[in-house]
Structure formats: C-alpha cells, structure tokens
Amino acid sequence: QKEVEQDPGPLSVPEGAIVSLNCTYSNSAFQYFMWYRQYSRKGPELLMYTYSSGNKEDGRFTAQVDKSSKYISLFIRDSQPSDSATYLCAMRGTGGYNKLIFGAGTRLAVHP
C-alpha cells in the first residue's frame, strides 16, 4: 500500500464548477500537507500549504485536512480553463527535515 493515495483522474468539469480533489494517507506522523499544481511540461509549483488539521483559504482555493480520517482535500471554486493542470498532494512529518511524499497527481481539465 502506498503511503499517499490519489486518484489520477482525469477529471473533466465545465467552467465555473466547484472542483474537489482528494488524497488519503496512511502515516499518522504526517503533519504538513501541501498541494502542488503542475502545468503540462512544467515543474510543480506550490499552491497551498497547511499544518495539522483545519482549513485554509486562498482566493478560489480551499485546502482541508482531516487528520482523524487521514484525508486531505483541495476545493477550487468557480473553476477556470487556466486551472487545467495536474494537482499533486504532498505531505511530510516533523522533526528536522523529512522528505515530501507525493501523491500520484490528479489531472484536471476545465472546459469552457
């Protein structure tokens, strides 16, 4: 079993839709949770970062962490064609540097 599970999609939605992307994980030591966005033929870029449980909002993006269920989500409101990309979740533990563990990535297509 992988430490981080993420449905690779693809996910296709119409412009303006609310998008929900999710990851589950097995390691209870994970404390830092991130979402990266990767456009085609580009490197991943950090989109959202959360520590421990709770919600974080940034514009049209909301990240949620439910540590009791070992489940994290990224919501995109009013999705735009420019949101079309692959979204990777990533997480790590605490105590010095712990390497990031990435999900497989979910490919999202927002069509006009």
Next chain:
Amino acid sequence: DAGVIQSPRHEVTEMGQEVTLRCKPISGHDYLFWYRQTMMRGLELLIYFNNNVPIDDSGMPEDRFSAKMPNASFSTLKIQPSEPRDSAVYFCASSSLAGGQETQYFGPGTRLLVL
C-alpha cells in the same frame, strides 16, 4: 531570480551511454533535491543535499545513478550506463530553511529518453 535552472531540457540517448543532468539552484537556497517523474511511479525523490552534502540517497534506484554537488550553485545527476527504463522527466528543486523546507521550487525538468 531566474529560478531553478536545469539543462539540458531534452535528452535522447542510446542504451549504455552516459547521461549527465545539470542543475543550478536558486541562489541562497541550502537544500537541493533530485526527483524523477514517470506515469507509472509518479514523482519520486532520488536524493537530496543540504549545504552541498548528500543527506538521503535512499531513493537512488541503483549504482548506475550518482549525484554530486561540488558547490552551492551547481549539482549533477549522472546515469552510467543508461537503460530504457531510465526514461522519465528528472526535476531538480531547491528550498531555503528560512523560507520553510516545504516550499520547494522546482526547475522545468529534463526529459530523458533512452532508446
């Protein structure tokens, strides 16, 4: 800043040849990471350096892979001899302790095809 710079952007080589990938991290960053991305395995950490010293190379697939960081502004990932299963996109990323270790900045990647 120009961001993380990688070269070459594309590499096509034949099985058995030596391949050298290059990376210039963001100035002032003290962590450097090498990742490999494939459809089958996703994004995998191969090795990372802190202050030019290799800290964790447990992700390096086998002895054919080696990485060096001779100074703070340059790193190489070498594959010798290369095999078709090494075909992937190789990313270099860097981060600063001051900026938060989780804020890794990725380069554009090197697309490697081994025939």
